[in-house]
Amino acid sequence: MADRKPEVEVVSPKRARTITDLARLAGVSPGTVSRALGGKRELVSTKTREKIEALAREHGFQLNQMASRLRRQKTGVIGVVIPLGHDRHQQISDTFFMTLLGYLADELTNHGYDLMLRRVIPDQDEDWLDRFIGSGMVEGVLVIGQSDQFDRIDEVADGYMPMVVWGNHKEGQRHCVVGTDNRLGGRLAAERLIAAGAKKLMFLGSSEPIEFAARYAGAKAVADKMGVSLGILPTHLNPDEAAGEIAEYLSANQITFDGVFAASDILAVACMKVLQERGVTVPDQIKLVGFDDLPIAAQTQPALTTVKQDIATGAKSMVNLLLRRIAGEGTESLVLPPTLVRRQSA
Amino acid sequence: MADRKPEVEVVSPKRARTITDLARLAGVSPGTVSRALGGKRELVSTKTREKIEALAREHGFQLNQMASRLRRQKTGVIGVVIPLGHDRHQQISDTFFMTLLGYLADELTNHGYDLMLRRVIPDQDEDWLDRFIGSGMVEGVLVIGQSDQFDRIDEVADGYMPMVVWGNHKEGQRHCVVGTDNRLGGRLAAERLIAAGAKKLMFLGSSEPIEFAARYAGAKAVADKMGVSLGILPTHLNPDEAAGEIAEYLSANQITFDGVFAASDILAVACMKVLQERGVTVPDQIKLVGFDDLPIAAQTQPALTTVKQDIATGAKSMVNLLLRRIAGEGTESLVLPPTLVRRQSA
DNA sequence: ATGAAAGCGCTAACAG
DNA sequence: CTGTTAGCGCTTTCAT
Numbered sequence: 176m177a178d179r180k181p182e183v184e185v186v187s188p189k190r191a192r193t194i195t196d197l198a199r200l201a202g203v204s205p206g207t208v209s210r211a212l213g214g215k216r217e218l219v220s221t222k223t224r225e226k227i228e229a230l231a232r233e234h235g236f237q238l239n240q241m242a243s244r245l246r247r248q249k250t251g252v253i254g255v256v257i258p259l260g261h262d263r264h265q266q267i268s269d270t271f272f273m274t275l276l277g278y279l280a281d282e283l284t285n286h287g288y289d290l291m292l293r294r295v296i297p298d299q300d301e302d303w304l305d306r307f308i309g310s311g312m313v314e315g316v317l318v319i320g321q322s323d324q325f326d327r328i329d330e331v332a333d334g335y336m337p338m339v340v341w342g343n344h345k346e347g348q349r350h351c352v353v354g355t356d357n358r359l360g361g362r363l364a365a366e367r368l369i370a371a372g373a374k375k376l377m378f379l380g381s382s383e384p385i386e387f388a389a390r391y392a393g394a395k396a397v398a399d400k401m402g403v404s405l406g407i408l409p410t411h412l413n414p415d416e417a418a419g420e421i422a423e424y425l426s427a428n429q430i431t432f433d434g435v436f437a438a439s440d441i442l443a444v445a446c447m448k449v450l451q452e453r454g455v456t457v458p459d460q461i462k463l464v465g466f467d468d469l470p471i472a473a474q475t476q477p478a479l480t481t482v483k484q485d486i487a488t489g490a491k492s493m494v495n496l497l498l499r500r501i502a503g504e505g506t507e508s509l510v511l512p513p514t515l516v517r518r519q520s521a
Numbered sequence: 522m523a524d525r526k527p528e529v530e531v532v533s534p535k536r537a538r539t540i541t542d543l544a545r546l547a548g549v550s551p552g553t554v555s556r557a558l559g560g561k562r563e564l565v566s567t568k569t570r571e572k573i574e575a576l577a578r579e580h581g582f583q584l585n586q587m588a589s590r591l592r593r594q595k596t597g598v599i600g601v602v603i604p605l606g607h608d609r610h611q612q613i614s615d616t617f618f619m620t621l622l623g624y625l626a627d628e629l630t631n632h633g634y635d636l637m638l639r640r641v642i643p644d645q646d647e648d649w650l651d652r653f654i655g656s657g658m659v660e661g662v663l664v665i666g667q668s669d670q671f672d673r674i675d676e677v678a679d680g681y682m683p684m685v686v687w688g689n690h691k692e693g694q695r696h697c698v699v700g701t702d703n704r705l706g707g708r709l710a711a712e713r714l715i716a717a718g719a720k721k722l723m724f725l726g727s728s729e730p731i732e733f734a735a736r737y738a739g740a741k742a743v744a745d746k747m748g749v750s751l752g753i754l755p756t757h758l759n760p761d762e763a764a765g766e767i768a769e770y771l772s773a774n775q776i777t778f779d780g781v782f783a784a785s786d787i788l789a790v791a792c793m794k795v796l797q798e799r800g801v802t803v804p805d806q807i808k809l810v811g812f813d814d815l816p817i818a819a820q821t822q823p824a825l826t827t828v829k830q831d832i833a834t835g836a837k838s839m840v841n842l843l844l845r846r847i848a849g850e851g852t853e854s855l856v857l858p859p860t861l862v863r864r865q866s867a
Numbered sequence: 868a869t870g871a872a873a874g875c876g877c878t879a880a881c882a883g
Numbered sequence: 884c885t886g887t888t889a890g891c892g893c894t895t896t897c898a899t
Binding site: 235237238239240241242244245250252255270273274276277280281284289290291292293294305306309310311312413414415418441444445447448451452470471473474475476478 | 581583584585586587588590591596598601616619620622623626627630635636637638639640651652655656657658759760761764787790791793794797798816817819820821822824
């Protein structure tokens with residue numbers, strides 16, 4: 176590919192495909208080539224090694240990873256799986272998960288691992304997790320989001336160590352999870368709303384995913400303690416549907432609340448828009464708090480007060496724990512504290 | 522894993538690891554097991570096949586894909602690579618690319634392929650593409666975004682068929698690309714701004730990435746023809762930095778423009794916020810058009826008029842073309858027409 | 868420091 | 884229909 180001959184390009188500089196090709200060219204044995212190019216370069220004389228390296232470059236040789244990995248019983252690949260439980264189309268562009276994925280990719284790369292991504296629809300495939308694990312293609316698995324598969328994941332965890340899950344921690348669970356303290360996050364949100372003067376709160380979103388349920392529960396605890404009400408306005412998780420549902424609700428009901436805790440920033444943004452369209456001002460008439468602290472939170476007008484999840488730290492921790500588990504170490508789950516980012520909407 | 526014995530869990534139902542283990546249990550040869558479980562199930566008597574399948578389930582057996590794939594010389598894996606050229610931190614959460622990635626994952630899954638994701642920083646790794654291709658791990662490669670690597674990609678394409686790139690099409694290029702007609706998109710944006718009454722336009726963003734340069738060029742052509750000016754307000758591509766840069770510009774200069782064409786929706790949203798903070802109204806004082814039509818575009822207040830890229834179709838096309846190229850077919854590039862989505866900001 | 872040989876776990880002829 | 888055999892391309896003892 177590098178240098179090409181002028182005319183007769185028919186037989187290009189023979190591209191050495193296998194280590195044996197290269198061995199023949201160098202006049203050594205395949206074993207020597209393997210040693211020269213692979214891990215143990217010290218076991219080869221500098222002279223031969225340099226000759227082999229030059230030849231390899233010249234002939235565009237590269238190790239066949241498939242073969243190498245089979246032989247060494249290490250794939251160098253971590254599987255990342257996104258289960259699409261409820262709202263199949265939500266996660267297609269779920270910004271939070273995608274951002275987490277980006278950080279995971281960086282972190283795995285830094286540790287010399289490749290990332291194999293798989294999106295599965297559990298209802299259509301009972302054994303989604305086992306299949307991935309048993310494929311022999313991955314040394315470990317990272318699960319992004321428990322979706323509605325908490326029990327399935329827990330079962331699998333009994334027989335499979337090298338797995339770390341992003342999600343919510345539940346007392347007594349058996350899988351190693353990294354995630355935000357959603358309950359605490361819910362508390363922070365409700366406290367902020369109340370401190371900002373709200374008396375009647377509304378939780379926006381679904382409380383079916385376990386993370387969201389915990390956020391609601393945290394808010395509920397505060398509301399109860401403070402003698403404030405907390406209703407639920409159920410919506411889908413993608414902004415378009417949610418906006419429609421919110422608008423519909425507002426048309427059908429009197430506005431009886433003055434503080435909204437949205438289960439995610441995405442929902443908060445949709446809510447803010449619908450309110451503004453109806454001339455309801457934020458934060459004057461209604462206080463609004465989101466969850467996640469995605470980049471968009473800072474870009475709304477007014478800027479969104481929200482509960483921040485530290486995605487970068489989360490990703491680092493997941494990879495760190497996974498590598499330790501691959502090495503055989505048992506590890507505890509990790510619950511990260513969320514923080515309230517106070518902007519203008521509450 | 523499925524059913525567990527009550528007490529003595531020490532020796533669990535011997536997990537058959539290899540096809541040979543299973544053959545021994547079934548009293549047949551490894552070859553028969555391979556046939557029963559693999560492609561040609563027809564070549565095995567129903568009775569033996571069912572016995573083998575039952576045994577496989579019972580002992581939690583799964584084919585070692587690494588071995589199978591090595592033997593068959595098919596990896597069943599498509600590599601997806603995101604080159605991080607200029608703005609290393611832009612793409613970390615570039616919503617457009619991540620959404621495209623989501624659709625690609627779906628589409629590849631539908632065709633039975635796994636997806637291996639790799640993010641590379643070309644400046645740090647000259648041979649990023651060759652390395653991925655030559656690894657023997659992937660049957661084909663999808664590149665998301667040309668970044669500043671147009672020439673590198675073009676070179677590689679000469680010697681490697683199964684590659685499809687998302688990006689901008691340039692006359693005479695040699696790699697197969699799928700992308701939006703960015704020039705046309707730029708035209709649509711400028712035409713809309715002018716039709717909405719704008720007389721002095723400003724292009725917001727970087728014109729360094731080739732896609733953005735084309736968007737600018739398209740807008741410029743219209744502006745020139747209509748006798749309207751078109752300036753450039755250079756910014757980074759992530760909203761936080763961009764917002765700062767826009768604010769800075771507005772503080773240092775008189776506002777001499779009445780129409781803004783933002784190179785992406787992300788930038789448009791940031792711009793809208795900065796303008797609103799200064800009491801400049803959109804679209805009354807300044808018309809604003811974005812690019813991409815991300816979900817957020819419908820959620821701003823006022824909703825964003827923007828040039829839509831059809832991501833779903835783009836992803837489908839990329840996979841379709843790639844599969845044909847893997848099959849040895851030569852394929853042309855595909856340029857998709859963008860459409861103007863008219864909302865309220867212009 | 869290097870070569871020879873034995874597989875990693877599976878599949879695909881080729882026989883029967 | 885099933886067993887046998889010969890590798891896929893590489894790594895790793897074990898000799899020398």
